[in-house]
Amino acid sequence: MAALSRTDLDRVLAAVDADLDASLARLFDFLRIPSISTDRAYAADCRRAGQWLADDLATLGLVAKLNDTPGHPIVTGTSSGGAERRVLFYGHYDVQPVDPLDLWDSPPFEPRIVENAEGVKRIVARGSSDDKGQVMTFVEACRAYISTIGRLPVDVAIVIEGEEESGSANIGPFLEAHKNELKTDLALVCDTGMWDAQTPAIILSLRGLMHDEFVVRCADRDLHSGYYGGAAANPLHVISKIIAGVHGPDGRITIPGFYDDVVEPSDHMRDSWAKLDLTTENFLGPVGLSHPIGEKDRLLIEMVSTRPTFEVNGMWGGYIGEGAKTVIPSIATAKITCRLVADQYPAHVRDCVRAYIRSKLPPDCTVEFLGGEGNRAVAVAHDNPLLAKAASALGEEWGAPAVTYGEGGSIPVVGQFKKVLGQDTLLVGFALDDDRIHSPNEKYDLTSFHKGIRSWVRILAALAE
Incomplete structure (x- = not known):
């Protein structure tokens, strides 16, 4: 032709x-x-x-x-x-x-x-x-x-x-x-x-994706917060504490093995990204934010494109209706997603995340996982x-x-x-x-x-x- x-x-x-x-x-x-x-x-x-x-x-x-x-x-x-x-x-x-x-x-x-x-x-x-x-x-x-x-x-x-x-x-x-x-x-x-x-x-x-859902169970039923408060484990507290520990003060994810297989960009690529001048003001400003919370030693464009993430998409348990109900819930649930980069494997990241969550469970609490699917x-x-x-x-x-x-x-x-x-x-x-x-x-x-x-x-x- x-x-x-x-x-x-x-x-x-x-x-x-x-x-x-x-x-x-x-x-x-x-x-x-x-x-x-x-x-x-x-x-x-x-x-x-x-x-x-x-x-x-x-x-x-x-x-x-x-x-x-x-x-x-x-x-x-x-x-x-x-x-x-x-x-x-x-x-x-x-x-x-x-x-x-x-x-x-x-x-x-x-x-x-x-x-x-x-x-x-x-x-x-x-x-x-x-x-x-x-x-x-x-x-x-x-x-x-x-x-x-x-x-x-x-x-x-x-x-x-x-x-x-x-x-x-x-x-x-x-x-x-x-x-x-x-x-x-x-x-x-x-x-x-x-x-x-x-x-x-x-x-x-x-970026790839791994999404999971986990359910933490403590007592065998919802408890009166006056009778049991201060003594009984609260699954919302358990989940909150686990999630709070996922990110260190430097923005890095603390889950052992999470960064296995992550490919680092070349100096040439990082230099080219720096020239794009993606700033906090022009990226986060339009959505009402002013401080990036990712890894301190990374460019903003790296945080949102070539670095893996751990995000909580939803968390619930107990009473969420109008007014007060003084209970300690027996069950709490969280949905999470991890954005993955080359050459991470979703199954490996899933296993690392689940092992971390299990390691942080206090006595009397159990966890069930309901997801774990993903793509590279x-x-x-x-x-x-x-x-x-x-x-x-x-x-x-x-x-x-x-x-x-x-x-x-x-x-x-x-x-x-x-x-x-x-x-x-x-x-x-x-x-x-x-x-x-x-x-x-x-x-x-x-x-x-x-x-x-x-x-x-x-x-x-x-x-x-």
């Missing part, structure tokens, strides 16, 4: 600009479908959203299919133009619930464009940023190629699931069952964000040549070098791509920190959508070289 000329690339980019209104109209049709995956009442809408996308991919000449699963269907679309390189693109068509509905300024599934005080135009609707708007940046880039030069510069396999917001229970088995047809040179995920509104980013690593962290090699191509393409479009760094969250499917398909993933997204994903009034800047399409046009051209 002949290489894409600069003239052809310019023609495709011009087509993106000329077709923007039609691209928005298609996105708005997609956004109007309330595909809330976690609520069974919306199962038919999830299927409708999947079918809408499959039909749209078919108009591009892709072999499109709505694949049934035990849950919501998975959409696939594949091309076979004989290109030298083949890429897999992943996204999701399901969205989060919209509650509380009364905090929305307009109905969440009636998309509209609003303009803020600075003149920035924004697409407002549930799913506009997470992840329908991001998915459609890639689809519209493919459309521009096919409508302009009649082909894609690389072959593609598109996989869009409908359960990302509710656990992705069926994507792993689906990849396993279709691994031969989905094997590509590289996976691309558009479910992340920019460094800021002017600076594109490629995420090179994602994933990372892309910094010297991957396809990374350099994608970064260069983003820099051309945005007029600023693409930032590469690790993100603190977890996207389990990226680990599945590595485990099942044996391929690396580049996470390239155009969301912004203020997009209010999962919250009322979710939005996606019009520039994110427009330049996101143009960015994929450039990336696909670069990957074809």
Whole structure:
């Protein structure tokens, strides 16, 4: 297949600009479908959203299919133009619930464009940023190629699931069952964000996750706090004391073995992160905080991306209703999550955490564990040549070098791509920190959508070289 000329690339980019209104109209049709995956009442809408996308991919000449699963269907679309390189693109068509509905300024599934005080135009609707708007940046880039030069510069396999917001229970088995047809040179995920509104980013690593729940039992029933107070063990006190001891005064986690297998970044990488100048003021300030509580000898960006964590997500026991009830509870529960980094194993971290908790139990108290599942962290090699191509393409479009760094969250499917398909993933997204994903009034800047399409046009051209 002949290489894409600069003239052809310019023609495709011009087509993106000329077709923007039609691209928005298609996105708005997609956004109007309330595909809330976690609520069974919306199962038919999830299927409708999947079918809408499959039909749209078919108009591009892709072999499109709505694949049934035990849950919501998975959409696939594949091309076979004989290109030298083949890429897999992943996204999701399901969205989060919209509650509380009364905090929305307009109905969440009636998309509209609003303009803020600075003149920035924004697409407002549930799913506009997470992840329908991001998915459609890639689809519209493919459309521009096919409508302009009649082909894609690389072959593609598109996989869009409908359960990302509710656990992705069926994507792993689906990849396993279709691994031969989905094997590509590289996976691309558009479910992340920019460094800021002017600076594109490629995420090179994602933290893994281990989540657990533990129940501490002391007395055989709730006790009168007057009769027994001062003598009987209180499981809420026990849990509180255990959790209070997890972090030392230097911010390090005190659990023996917790840091086993943690890979330290190179001095070069730490220097590059320092230049990004992620400060307490610009990171914690917007959420009303002013002091980072992580390890004292680490950069803030390390704390939230390349260092493991131990967090308490919930803790309860006894009476929590209105008014007073003077009891010492017999049972208390805590939910925890640990974000993991390369090369930590979830099972090893789980065992270390559980051993620590057991070692801190006082006499007369027992503990039961109810979780322990997890997934490993994933990372892309910094010297991957396809990374350099994608970064260069983003820099051309945005007029600023693409930032590469690790993100603190977890996207389990990226680990599945590595485990099942044996391929690396580049996470390239155009969301912004203020997009209010999962919250009322979710939005996606019009520039994110427009330049996101143009960015994929450039990336696909670069990957074809």
